[in-house]
Amino acid sequence: MLKLSNVTMEFGALRSISELDLTVNEGEIVSVIGPNGAGKTTLFNVITGIYTPTSGSVELEGKSLVGLDPARVNHAGVARTFQNVRLFLNMSVIENVMSATYGHTRAGLFASALALPKSRKEEKAVRAKAEELLSFFGSRLTGYRWDQPAYSLSYANRRRLEIARALATEPKLLLLDEPAAGMNPKETQEITQVVERLRAEKGLTILIIEHDMHVVEGVSDRVVALDHGVKIAEGNFDHVATHPDVVEAYLGRGAADRK
Amino acid sequence: MSYLGQQLVNGLTLGGVYALIALGYTLVYGVLQILNFAHGDVYMVGAFIGFFVMVGLGGPLKPSVPVAVMILIMFLVAMLGTGLLGIVIERFAYRPLRNSTRIAPLISALGVSILLQNAALLLFSANIRSYDTSSYISSTLGFSFADITIDGVRLFVLVLSIALMFGLARWVNGTQVGRAMRAIAYDRDAAVMMGIDVDKVIRWTFFVSAALAGAAGVMNGLLLRGVSNGMGLVPGLKGFTAAVVGGIGSIPGAMLGGLLLGVVESLAQGYLSTNFSDTITFALLIVVMLLKPNGLLGKRAIVKA
Amino acid sequence: MSENQVPEEIQESAATEAAKLGIGTDEWVAQHEERIARKKGIKGLPQLINESIPAWARWGVLLLISFAFGAFVDNQYLLRIGVNLGLFVMLSYGLNIVMGYAGLLDLGYVAFYGIGAYGYALMSSEQIGHHWSTWLTVLIIIIGTALLGYIVSLPSRRLFGDYLAIVTLFFGQVFVQLVLASDNITFPWAEDYVDITAGANGIPGIDPFSFFGHKFLNIRDYYWLLLVLVALLTIAISRVNRTRIGRAWRTIREDALAAESMGVMVNRLKTMAFVTGAAIAGLAGAIFAAMQTAVFVSGFDMPLMTMIYAAVILGGSGSLAGAVMGAIVMSVLPEVLRVTNYSEILFLAVLVLTLAAVGKSVKRFTINIVGIALIGFLVKILLGAASIKTTPTKEWVVGPVSRALSHWMYVPLDRVLWGNCAFVILIVLIAYFTTTTPRIKSILLPVIGYLGIFLWEVRLVTDVNTTRQLLIGAMLVVLMITRPQGFLGKARVEVL
Numbered sequence A: 001m002l003k004l005s006n007v008t009m010e011f012g013a014l015r016s017i018s019e020l021d022l023t024v025n026e027g028e029i030v031s032v033i034g035p036n037g038a039g040k041t042t043l044f045n046v047i048t049g050i051y052t053p054t055s056g057s058v059e060l061e062g063k064s065l066v067g068l069d070p071a072r073v074n075h076a077g078v079a080r081t082f083q084n085v086r087l088f089l090n091m092s093v094i095e096n097v098m099s100a101t102y103g104h105t106r107a108g109l110f111a112s113a114l115a116l117p118k119s120r121k122e123e124k125a126v127r128a129k130a131e132e133l134l135s136f137f138g139s140r141l142t143g144y145r146w147d148q149p150a151y152s153l154s155y156a157n158r159r160r161l162e163i164a165r166a167l168a169t170e171p172k173l174l175l176l177d178e179p180a181a182g183m184n185p186k187e188t189q190e191i192t193q194v195v196e197r198l199r200a201e202k203g204l205t206i207l208i209i210e211h212d213m214h215v216v217e218g219v220s221d222r223v224v225a226l227d228h229g230v231k232i233a234e235g236n237f238d239h240v241a242t243h244p245d246v247v248e249a250y251l252g253r254g255a256a257d258r259k
Numbered sequence B: 001m002s003y004l005g006q007q008l009v010n011g012l013t014l015g016g017v018y019a020l021i022a023l024g025y026t027l028v029y030g031v032l033q034i035l036n037f038a039h040g041d042v043y044m045v046g047a048f049i050g051f052f053v054m055v056g057l058g059g060p061l062k063p064s065v066p067v068a069v070m071i072l073i074m075f076l077v078a079m080l081g082t083g084l085l086g087i088v089i090e091r092f093a094y095r096p097l098r099n100s101t102r103i104a105p106l107i108s109a110l111g112v113s114i115l116l117q118n119a120a121l122l123l124f125s126a127n128i129r130s131y132d133t134s135s136y137i138s139s140t141l142g143f144s145f146a147d148i149t150i151d152g153v154r155l156f157v158l159v160l161s162i163a164l165m166f167g168l169a170r171w172v173n174g175t176q177v178g179r180a181m182r183a184i185a186y187d188r189d190a191a192v193m194m195g196i197d198v199d200k201v202i203r204w205t206f207f208v209s210a211a212l213a214g215a216a217g218v219m220n221g222l223l224l225r226g227v228s229n230g231m232g233l234v235p236g237l238k239g240f241t242a243a244v245v246g247g248i249g250s251i252p253g254a255m256l257g258g259l260l261l262g263v264v265e266s267l268a269q270g271y272l273s274t275n276f277s278d279t280i281t282f283a284l285l286i287v288v289m290l291l292k293p294n295g296l297l298g299k300r301a302i303v304k305a
Numbered sequence C: 001m002s003e004n005q006v007p008e009e010i011q012e013s014a015a016t017e018a019a020k021l022g023i024g025t026d027e028w029v030a031q032h033e034e035r036i037a038r039k040k041g042i043k044g045l046p047q048l049i050n051e052s053i054p055a056w057a058r059w060g061v062l063l064l065i066s067f068a069f070g071a072f073v074d075n076q077y078l079l080r081i082g083v084n085l086g087l088f089v090m091l092s093y094g095l096n097i098v099m100g101y102a103g104l105l106d107l108g109y110v111a112f113y114g115i116g117a118y119g120y121a122l123m124s125s126e127q128i129g130h131h132w133s134t135w136l137t138v139l140i141i142i143i144g145t146a147l148l149g150y151i152v153s154l155p156s157r158r159l160f161g162d163y164l165a166i167v168t169l170f171f172g173q174v175f176v177q178l179v180l181a182s183d184n185i186t187f188p189w190a191e192d193y194v195d196i197t198a199g200a201n202g203i204p205g206i207d208p209f210s211f212f213g214h215k216f217l218n219i220r221d222y223y224w225l226l227l228v229l230v231a232l233l234t235i236a237i238s239r240v241n242r243t244r245i246g247r248a249w250r251t252i253r254e255d256a257l258a259a260e261s262m263g264v265m266v267n268r269l270k271t272m273a274f275v276t277g278a279a280i281a282g283l284a285g286a287i288f289a290a291m292q293t294a295v296f297v298s299g300f301d302m303p304l305m306t307m308i309y310a311a312v313i314l315g316g317s318g319s320l321a322g323a324v325m326g327a328i329v330m331s332v333l334p335e336v337l338r339v340t341n342y343s344e345i346l347f348l349a350v351l352v353l354t355l356a357a358v359g360k361s362v363k364r365f366t367i368n369i370v371g372i373a374l375i376g377f378l379v380k381i382l383l384g385a386a387s388i389k390t391t392p393t394k395e396w397v398v399g400p401v402s403r404a405l406s407h408w409m410y411v412p413l414d415r416v417l418w419g420n421c422a423f424v425i426l427i428v429l430i431a432y433f434t435t436t437t438p439r440i441k442s443i444l445l446p447v448i449g450y451l452g453i454f455l456w457e458v459r460l461v462t463d464v465n466t467t468r469q470l471l472i473g474a475m476l477v478v479l480m481i482t483r484p485q486g487f488l489g490k491a492r493v494e495v496l
């Protein structure tokens, strides 16, 4: 479904991603791991059109994403969350989700101003859809909070809301940037289930950046390890987790030998 | 040929003044990432201070001290006065808003600008004052080569503005505060962690930036332009344009932008139309922003996601 | 309200222990924000009004009053104020879309108003000799200003925040300069110069509106037109704000990059905001020109721009009710200030309110008033002893308040000089006041109060325009520091 070949991303003299090849197949859950600064978030930014890669190609279902602006990449079927949670804090919880339907709704300025029937119908559908998506998280994000501003949510709920918002764009491919960061063990475990359910119930293909190895082990079909922008290992969890280069990348030179 | 040369010289003089204003924008932008809207009005205050110092020293016709000393005092007092004004503005209009929304300091600065303009109107009335430079600096002073004449005032302004720019460069690179300022501009959080006293550096930055504007104001007066409460708006815009054209945040960029703008404006006035020079400057700004959004010498802005 | 809500909520959704805890935490966080936002006393008043009166009631009452005003008021002067208010509301609405919703700081906004006015003037006067039908002219203006809005919005695609502000400010200046300079355009191929805009002289003799053979000769006609327009705009804009486009505008204000990643076409929406705002301003400009039957470019310069900004920000950017409130304050206040009788009373009211707000207790308030009175007598004695010449009472007494004060105030002959000194000292003292200890504050307060009264009677009361602008400037700064969301706006958080 997603195919990166030979992607390089440079910032001046700094190479954040170096000649990376990556394929994600339909229905797969792939984890990207690597120490801080390895280039994982940069990878997401390249896929979603925030950065244009210095060289190489990014394709979604055979169509190139390179050079598209982030909105168009989203319309092509890629949605994401952000490592540092970027919600529309002063809008209500439900509006956060509703706003993300922009790409596949049509009502224009005049239709809304005149409250034409088709605009009203669309609005109703959008609201229903947002409610449905928020209900995906069960009691965590239920009713009475929907009309409160997003800033009133707890950290974990902000992360959940961000996922709901990404889902509202009707993606085929979902990119999750450290969805379990800052969550307690219980919530982390829930996230693992959420990722599973996203594939099972929504039929999504998922690329996930995660530091928590329990989550990575729990969800991934395949794991890709990056270090200094270079892919150092790829395969199932056990293979990657015990790969000497990966251990070295995390624990420093020599650690692999000692083990 | 001589006409062109003359226009170029005039343009460089004007450009020196713009560059000084532009430097003020760039310095403040560098440390705080805010646009100091009130900067043009600080420049206006500088011009007024220079004027009243001149009057206080006996006026243009019979100054009580030698002319050179008078001009020196005018510059010193104006720069000191506007420098302090800059500190006060920062303290009351910007510091309380440091953790506020992005739009808040802009609005607050707009308020300061309105306050300064109308305070000046109340205090000094709407009369347009003149430095009357020609009565104490002879217009025959200066020199000429080929067919180009550079009169004394222009030469003085040009030399002084270049000297001030050099002084600034020394300050930024050679003093502890200057280096701290660059550190903050580069990475504020890291600078704080290194124990740099951010408040102090910001105070200094505002002092220097406003003092440069004050000097520019006095120069404007010497170049025989009228001094009035609304005089800051257009030069403020031009100064900002210069800063943006050069690349905001970049000190050499502001200098280059200022000189370039002065020359372009002077040529436009000389060859195209005197009435539409601001329009032409504006067009230049738009073109540069569309072609090189980060300015001629600016660094690429970093998008963080 | 949330006090007894928490246990209920917990009961309702007590699925698991963890869920309970989660909700409790959330609720606490929500309350925390609320607790911070909720202020006591006078400062809490805006919020109280906001919460206790439902929106439809507010708008209904407003509509009723406006209707009654149009139906029963016969005074031409008052009607004119009403029309100005209507224009002001339109302008505030337009700016509210650009700045309040989309978060774009457009400081050239007033130029669109001017372009609308000049556009109408050129198509309906002897300046060029066209007298086109009102329908056609207004249509051309709406389309024309929208198109210009589109062009100005193009740099906004690359720029944000401060850059955009300056580019648009420059655009506004260029408009003024172009109008001023376009009375004398020479072309290389033509002998004579061409006069398009009449420069600083302005364009007189503009035709009033005329629809279906009905000429708008009475100012009341414009009042009704504006009332209808504003009512329609209120409904339309609030609908847009609640639905797809409005939501998308607000996402841009909140976080443009995140919005773009969620599929919002940021550039197109920025342009749309600009275009809508410009068209509204252009329409308002055309109405203004037709009503005034003359236009001068000086009326579309920075002072008006700052007034519109002050209106939107004072009311609370992003809120239509706020825009109306701000417009009322900004368009009625100058009229009140113009009549010295009223302005004196207003000043006194503001002073007393400020003292009450700062003083907090009745005791302190009394002390302050007595302090001010004592300082007044002291000054009178001192200046009298120094035999400084006074201005004859009848020259400076302008109303009941100053008449009452005339036995107490000492007004020197050289009012400009003394007023200036008082002004400078006052500013220095206020600056010092905000940074000093409570003890010194309590000593300073009466002094500041006295200087305020002195300055008002000596200088400000006769200089309406400057006073107004000074007040606006001070208000913008103080508002940004104390209540950046404005009177009716919601508090915002922003993570930088």
Ligand SMILES: Nc1ncnc2c1ncn2[C@@H]1O[C@H](COP(=O)(O)OP(=O)(O)O)[C@@H](O)[C@H]1O
Residues within 6 Å of the ligand: A011, A014, A016, A034, A035, A036, A037, A038, A039, A040, A041, A042, A043, B302, B303, B304
């Ligand atoms: N816009 C940018 N400009 C310069 N350097 C960047 C930029 N974005 C990321 N980098 C650099 O790329 C490297 C990888 O960063 P990132 O992808 O955020 O790492 P992580 O794997 O922790 O998510 C870092 O060294 C970072 O400083």
Ligand SMILES: [Mg+2]
Residues within 6 Å of the ligand: A040, A041, A042, A083
């Ligand atoms: Mg990262």
